[in-house]
Amino acid sequence: MAKVLMKGNEALAEAAIQAGCRHYFGYPITPQNEVTAYMAKRMPEVGGVFLQAESEVSAINMVYGAGGAGARVMTSTSSPGLSLMQEGISYLAGAQVPCVIVNIMRGGPGLGDIQGAQGDYFQSTKGGGHGDYKLIVLAPSTIQEMADLVQEAFDIADEYRNPVVILGDGMLGQMMEPVDFENVKKTKRNLPEKTWATTGRGNREHRNVINSLYIDPPVLEKHNYVLFEKYKRAEQNEVRYEMVNCDDAEVILVAYGTMARVAKNVMNIARREGHKVGLIRPISLWPFPKEPFKKTVDQVKGYLVVEMSMGQMVEDVQLATECKKPVHFYGRPAGMIPEPSVMLEKIKQIAGGAR
Amino acid sequence: MAKVIFNEDLCKGCELCVNACPKKIIEMDMSKINVKGYYPATVKSENMDKCIGCAFCAMMCPDTVITVIK
């Protein structure tokens, strides 16, 4: 199908199906309910399975079973739901089960509200579950990009045998934009066959076991190193970001997802007013893109990190710049949108050498 | 004539077989300790002819120690 106007939640569901996902387990939670409704309609059409679980705890464990059995499998939820999934996610990483997990973030903490927000950055990038593990976390800022990244996510998950998180927010989930599913620009990968999956032995010589229990510490230690070999590879190959107008920039805005759209407009306004402003937009939140900061830290007067939260990605920017230059922050939680006028004001202060 | 074979190193000395044997010919072999440190279950050779091959012992054994032939 050529370009079609679609709601974010539905576009990400269709993208999963286009990527060959035939198993989806979910649970109702605003603002991602359109994903489950869409999957409930579409999966039967493609001979797939849509199952509404009794809780997010159960849903993520169904994903574990299906992924361990060799299927391309997905779940989607929103912030509180992802909190319930954290134990399952640690098991998925520990047992090396590939899957795609979508978080359409909303205001928090606690029950919070249902507007789009970005308060779960740490939860997904710093490991919300127990133990040393990483999740590859991708943050789209348009519906087209969400659809592309979902398709990419399934390949990444299979290549690294690890969960991949798509970190969207309520706005991206609810708004409509044209989407073209056909010529998806995906990285060429030769994905290994899933010889490890529990498909029933048949006449296979060895038994396949999906497991994260290694009761003998030296064996579990070795297992951790195996996982971190994969993460090192991901840090080399899966970093994604966008840089706009950074060549001569004195002040660089740093924002991801929906917030990057607002930041881009503010950058254009500031440019028109004669300020040399650029934008760094991380797309992979883990592995976090350090490269664009290394390239720009010497030339800028400072960075302005803008998030729909009380400030989480700002810490990664400080780490990436090693605080060589001031890293300012402006954010608003709870689904409130940071004001462009305030952003412009801060840019002027930084350009004027504010410490 | 039936015979009971004990894979002694798997035995944990729980005596469920002793309890289950209708002919009461199984006992714990106090003359040795197996690799796990237990007295393994056994049937003294002079009692083996009383075995009727019912396999009650094997069915009650939690550790697949016993093989019965007849």
Next chain:
Amino acid sequence: MAVVFEKTKGLTDVPFSYCPGCTHGIIHRLVAEAMEELGVLDKAIGVASVGCSVFAYEFFNCDMQQAAHGRAPAVATGIKRVHPDKVVFTYQGDGDLAAIGTAEIVHAAARGENITVIFVNNANYGMTGGQMAPTTLIGQETLTTPYGRKAEVNGYPIRMSEMLSTLEGVAYIERTAVYDVKHVIQAKKAIKNAFLAQIQKKGFSMIEVLSTCPTNWGMTPVEALKWVKDQMEPYYPLGVYKNTLEEVK
């Protein structure tokens, strides 16, 4: 001389990790024998839970997955939905199934999920040292009911077989025990029936097996068998609670 009884091919050669006399070992063997005799070993995918039987994935000679505590029915659901023609089973204790995993087992049964659940009820949390479980009897002393379980503090033991058998999606539920040879034989028949219910695509099947815990009950293995018969069975009556099988072998 013909072999009357030998170890089933349904078990690997990894020795069991259970305490001396623990009847987990018997139940494992019965499940393995049932799968071997039904000729489904090569189609079986099992899900181990968390508790004393957490190493079950090393004992059953088929593809296995290790589930988080209480989540085995959900993991099994995920597997079965990917491989509807395979024989999927879970092996769970009472803490796993009747406490933290209550939602998962109730909804797997309510969905009529075509899986077989082996539910081992030994009236306490064995692995962690003998705490009270939802199946601990009134008055029973455990690590966390040192003065005996009191209903006014910890409520009443749950009869899972009766409770789940009220759900439409259930095809076969039987409660059995393994405290003597007669009951071991009956338990094996029950387990085979449960697998048959799955093979005949009738829906959800579960076999509850009253089991011993000599170490945490503070008894010899033989005394523990007697305790199951004298104390547990009166509260947990044995029998078939639901059966929609075409013909029972």
